[in-house]
Amino acid sequence: xxxxxxxxxxxxxxxxxxxxxxxxxxxxxxxxxxxxxxxxxxxxxxxxxxxxxxxxxxxxxxxxxxxxxxxxxxxxxxxxxxxxxxxxxxxxxxxxxxxxxxxxxxxxxxxxxxxxxxxxxxxxxxxxxxxxxxxxxxxxxxxxxxxxxxxxxxxxxxxxxxxxxxxxxxxxxxxxxxxxxxxxxxxxxxxxxxxxxxxxxxxxxxxxxxxxxxxxxxxxxxxxxxxxxxxxxxxxxxxxxxxxxxxxxxxxxxxxxxxxxxxx
Amino acid sequence: xxxxxxxxxxxxxxxxxxxxxxxxxxxxxxxxxxxxxxxxxxxxxxxxxxxxxxxxxxxxxxxxxxxxxxxxxxxxxxxxxxxxxxxxxxxxxxxxxxxxxxxxxxxxxxxxxxxxxxxxxxxxxxxxxxxxxxxxxxxxxxxxxxxxxxxxxxxxxxxxxxxxxxxxxxxxxxxxxxxxxxxxxxxxxxxxxxxxxxxxxxxxxxxxxxxxxxxxxxxxxxxxxxxxxxxxxxxxxxxxxxxxxxxxxxxxxxxxxxxxxxxxxxxxxxxxxxxxxxxxxxxxxxxxxxxxxxxxxxxxxx
Numbered sequence: 001x002x003x004x005x006x007x008x009x010x011x012x013x014x015x016x017x018x019x020x021x022x023x024x025x026x027x028x029x030x031x032x033x034x035x036x037x038x039x040x041x042x043x044x045x046x047x048x049x050x051x052x053x054x055x056x057x058x059x060x061x062x063x064x065x066x067x068x069x070x071x072x073x074x075x076x077x078x079x080x081x082x083x084x085x086x087x088x089x090x091x092x093x094x095x096x097x098x099x100x101x102x103x104x105x106x107x108x109x110x111x112x113x114x115x116x117x118x119x120x121x122x123x124x125x126x127x128x129x130x131x132x133x134x135x136x137x138x139x140x141x142x143x144x145x146x147x148x149x150x151x152x153x154x155x156x157x158x159x160x161x162x163x164x165x166x167x168x169x170x171x172x173x174x175x176x177x178x179x180x181x182x183x184x185x186x187x188x189x190x191x192x193x194x195x196x197x198x199x200x201x202x203x204x205x206x207x208x209x210x211x212x213x214x215x216x217x218x219x220x221x222x223x224x225x226x227x228x229x230x231x232x233x234x235x236x237x238x239x240x241x242x243x244x245x246x247x248x249x250x251x252x253x254x255x256x257x258x259x260x261x262x263x264x
Numbered sequence: 265x266x267x268x269x270x271x272x273x274x275x276x277x278x279x280x281x282x283x284x285x286x287x288x289x290x291x292x293x294x295x296x297x298x299x300x301x302x303x304x305x306x307x308x309x310x311x312x313x314x315x316x317x318x319x320x321x322x323x324x325x326x327x328x329x330x331x332x333x334x335x336x337x338x339x340x341x342x343x344x345x346x347x348x349x350x351x352x353x354x355x356x357x358x359x360x361x362x363x364x365x366x367x368x369x370x371x372x373x374x375x376x377x378x379x380x381x382x383x384x385x386x387x388x389x390x391x392x393x394x395x396x397x398x399x400x401x402x403x404x405x406x407x408x409x410x411x412x413x414x415x416x417x418x419x420x421x422x423x424x425x426x427x428x429x430x431x432x433x434x435x436x437x438x439x440x441x442x443x444x445x446x447x448x449x450x451x452x453x454x455x456x457x458x459x460x461x462x463x464x465x466x467x468x469x470x471x472x473x474x475x476x477x478x479x480x481x482x483x484x485x486x487x488x489x490x491x492x493x494x495x496x497x498x499x500x501x502x503x504x505x506x507x508x509x510x511x512x513x514x515x516x517x518x519x520x521x522x523x524x525x526x527x528x529x530x531x532x533x534x535x536x537x538x539x540x541x542x543x544x545x546x547x548x549x550x551x552x553x554x555x556x557x558x559x560x561x562x563x564x565x566x
Contacts, residue, residue, distance in 0.1 A: 006364040010350070017352045111348040114407065117312055118365040119337045257315040261275065 003120050007128025008135070011102045015132070024097040025136055029090050029144035036083035037151040043076045044155055080152075084170055085217040085227065090144055091182035092210050094137035099189035100203035102129055107197060116256055126254055130186045137182045145174045169229040177232060180239035185209045187246035191253060265290045265415055265446040266311060270320035273306050280306040282470040283320065288463075290414075293437075293447040295461030297454065297559055302468045304450045305345060308417050311448070312342050325415055338367065341413035345420050347404035351393030355384055355403055358392050359410060366411035378406035382436070398429025405436065415446045422453055434460065454555040464555075466562045473562060477555055484558045486511055488551035489527045491520040491534070494544035503541055504534055521551060 015021050106112040115125070189206040196202045216235075219225050266288035273281040281303040288294045298304050309315045311324055313333035322329040325339045349358050356375060363371040379385045382402040387395070392403060401421065408416060421437065422430035430453075437460055440447060451457050457464055458477050465474040475483065493500070496518045504522060505513045509530045512523040520538075524530050527550065538545060 003365055006361055010353075010361045013357065014350055014352050109348060109351060110344075110346045111350055113314065113344045114342065114348045114362070114404070115365070116314055117337060117340075117342040117344070118362060119334045119367065120365050121334070260309065260314055 003124045004128040004131065007120075007125060008132045011098070011129060011132030012136075014105065015098050015102050018101055021097050021101055025094050025140055028093055029140045032083070032086055032090060033144050033148050033151065035086070036080045036148060037155065039079055039083060040076060040152060041155050043072070043079065081170075081227070082217065082221055084173070085213070085220060087141065087145060087148075087170075088173065088178065088181060088213045088216070089210060090141040091137045091178040092185045092213055093207070094140055095133035095182045095186045096189050096206040096209065097203055098133040098136065099129065099186050100193065100206055101199045102132060103190060103193040104196065104199040104202045107193075108199070113260060116260065122254060122256055123251060126190065126251060129190070130183070133186045133189070134179065134182045137185075138179050141174060141178045141182075145170075167229075169227060169232045172229060172232045172236060173227075176236050177239060180236060180243055181209075181213070183243040184239060184246055187243070187250045190250050191246075265292075266294075266322070266324050266448065268311070268320065268322040271307075271310060271317050271322050272319045273303070273310060273315070274318045279469060281310070281317075284467075284471055286465065286471060286474065288446060288448060290446055291441075291444045292463065293441050293449060293461045295457035295464040296448060296450045296467055297452075297457055297464055298467035299563060304467060305419060307467070308342070308419055308448070308450060311336075312340055312417055313337055338411070339413060340415045340417060341408035341411065343404055343408045343416070343418045343421055345423075347400040349392035349395075349400055349403060352391055354389050355379065355392055355395070356388040358403065359407055362407045363410045368411050374410050374412075378409055382406050383432075396429075398425050398432070401425060401429065401433060402436075405433065409440075413445070415448070416440065417448045417450075419450045420452065421449070422451070422456060430456075454559055458555040466559060468563055477558075480555070480558050481553050484561050485553045486523040487525065487527050488553075489522050489524065489531060489534075490549050490551050491522065491538065491543075492546040492548070493518050493520065493538070494546060496520055496543070500538060500541050500543055503537055507533065507537065510534075 016025075106115070185206065188209050189202065192205045193202050196205065216227065220227055225231065266286065268284050268286045271281060271284040271286075272279070284307060296304055296307065306315070310317050310329060311322060313324075313329055313336040316330050324336045327335040327339065329336065350361070353361075356379065359375040359379065360371060363374055368374050376385070379388050382405065384399065384402060384406070387399070392400060395403065405418075405421065408418075418437070422433050425433065434456060437447065437449070441460070447460075449457065449461060461477065463474060463476050464480060466472045466480075473480065473483075481487075496515050498515060501513045501515045501520055504510055504520060507530070509526070510522055510524050514521045522534060531548065535545065535548070
């Protein structure tokens with residue numbers, strides 16, 4: 001455990017000196033907070049209370065609009081929910097950026113061999129690198145969601161509307177699916193890192209993990225499906241299974257000898 | 265301290281190391297010489313448990329390679345071919361990380377000790393990336409020593425250093441030798457190997473020869489003694505050639521260059537013969553072949 005902590009501290013000391021990483025970690029969550037809060041503020045102050053919910057699918061109005069909300073509130077819930085899906089980009093983009101720099105960085109500085117010559121085990125090394133990428137991502141996601149919740153509470157006077165916005169499905173999404181998706185992003189980045197030599201290439205290829213999140217966003221916007229608590233729990237279970245497989249594959253792919261002889 | 269028995273490593277169809285059998289004693293400085301691509305780094309990686317052998321066996325400090333790898337990594341210090349520092353981090357933090365990973369008890373004390381010993385204390389808060397090559401190499405040596413390893417593997421420790429930095433590093437290796445540490449030194453610098461090593465192994469995928477620098481010279485070129493005369497002639501050379509222990513005699517200007525097995529025993533006989541023949545002997549010395557000549561002879565034959 002002590003060695004894992006050492007790796008995490010080392011990763012953070014190094015990675016957070018990189019402007020690109022700091023930009024991604026700080027800017028993306030801020031952007032994703034500003035957009036839904038802006039929409040919420042704009043709608044709350046300008047939309048007439050009689051706006052129609054005809055534009056929304058029936059299933060959506062049923063699942064999103066508890067009794068007591070008028071059509072305008074339902075529209076606000078719908079629109080903000082669309083943007084909430086984009087919150088899931090935070091636990092993907094941040095670890096991918098960190099992992100891409102921290103792992104490919106070892107290659108470019110040739111610091112991996114001295115590191116592997118210490119008594120650290122491969123599992124400890126990978127665990128340290130994974131956690132160094134996952135922890136800031138999860139914390140940034142939680143912080144972003146917390147700021148969003150606080151902003152919503154300030155903007156909205158309607159308690160029912162606030163409850164509808166910050167319901168169980170988003171709590172599961174942020175607090176359960178978020179870390180799981182971060183693990184998936186990091187393990188995928190680790191695998192990509194073994195094949196490329198440039199941090200930017202690693203980051204760009206690893207960003208493929210964002211596609212399912214974007215598919216979820218556009219799927220919901222197009223009305224193909226409605227993200228409810230049940231669907232999010234199913235997604236969480238799938239993520240858990242994928243993470244287990246990816247962690248297994250990563251620890252098996254990253255054998256010391258392969259790392260040293262193939263990471264060129 | 266280091267023992268290998270038919271150690272071999274194959275990467276696909278490429279045989280990187282072939283049947284290496286070797287013993288390095290405690291406190292010995294062993295020079296491992298060979299051309300680029302000879303398999304020196306692969307051998308070091310096997311002996312430091314970074315990669316596994318394809319066949320054969322090895323023990324380092326009594327621990328078996330492939331079975332007690334963590335113990336080996338705790339016991340040895342490795343200076344890799346490139347310093348591999350974290351350039352954005354300070355010199356002190358670079359060492360601190362490795363001291364913690366090497367399970368050093370007094371991290372602060374050991375880091376301070378080696379930063380001071382290698383003359384880097386004043387620059388301890390500077391990023392390693394701002395260091396010169398020589399300073400980085402010194403920092404890498406400090407990193408290899410933090411846990412006080414009994415065995416050190418040094419891969420090209422003076423490569424790419426200017427003469428002054430290389431001299432400092434060599435002096436430091438001499439100090440480590442005096443402390444009784446076992447040093448496995450991979451180098452292209454034959455003068456360095458000649459000065460520092462007790463024994464040398466010439467390697468090109470397989471071990472060609474192992475011996476002390478002096479014995480290597482003797483076995484490859486024989487020992488040569490130069491007799492400087494006021495006037496040397498072919499008659500004197502013929503007389504000397506007739507002696508049973510003399511292998512070869514050459515006359516170069518006014519010098520007789522005599523190749524023989526045991527100069528300490530036979531030089532007096534040659535001197536007596538030359539004096540009897542009326543030669544005026546100015547002085548006598550041994551002709552030393554450079555280790556480079558020995559190395560080239562061995563590697564080209566292989």
